[in-house]
Amino acid sequence: MPKPLMTIVGTACALALPTLAQGRPLTLTAQLKNYGGDGAYLAAYLTDAKGTYVRTLWVAGGKAKYYKHLSDWNRLSAGDGKRLDGVTGASVGAGRTLKVTADLANALIDGGYEIRLDAAAEDMRDSPSEVRIPLSTANAGKPLAGKQYIQSVTFQLK
Template identity: 85%
Template sequence: MSKPLSNILATACMLALPALAHSSPITLTAQLKNYGGNGAYLAAYLTDAKGAYVRTLWVAGGKAKYHKHLSDWSRLSAGDAKRLDGVTGASVGSGRSLKVTADLADALIDAGYEIRLDAAVEDMRDSPAEVRIPLTRANAGKPQAGKQYIQSVTFQLQ
């Protein structure tokens, strides 16, 4: 690569990084239905416009042997060695809610990304892609219904 071209490329990257690096907290709240079973395992994760895994936001349910039942998340995030670093907690009981906060780059909002939640309950049917919410300013604060175990999910941008 020629020296002038590499200098231009380096300068462009330095100018772009501050815009990409700015992040804001997002608070995600999932209200579970009274489904009458054991605590639910939930995986909240982010995908890009093509449906490819970007990162894990939170996993509720600490026993790794059950994570395979969060099938979409487990399949999509399999190559991410850090997918559980600092983002796990207890399972969520029937009728209860989960509230988590994560930092997301501002550049991801209104850029085709999606928040997804998978759900699984012991001795009950797994529910991959239980909720899918486009990460847009227009969707912030609007409850999105789940399919099986989740009553609703909302996210707030701060």
């Protein structure tokens, strides 16, 4: 390849890479049902098209001893030593709303990835993968019902 052409290709790639790596803010909103129990622990996380854990978006509930009840997330993320870095908060009471924001790489959106939420409440049944939402522009803003504790979940992309 001639040197001027290599320079042009190299410059084009250098300019394109930041665009591919840039992220988009995703706001996830989970409205809980009035299930009549204590505050729920929730884990919101991302998986790829094969169901392999990618990263934790948020964990609601501060006591690590209860994370075993968020069983799908706990099992899938066990090898991620940074799974809780800056992504934890208080549990969410019955009838309340959890709203979190995370930056996601553009390549993840419409790329076969899925947002999953596990839920558990003290002295009540655990609900692994209570909600599974394909991370696509078509699903943005559309509410999806949960199985046990979550009334609905929506996400917005900015």
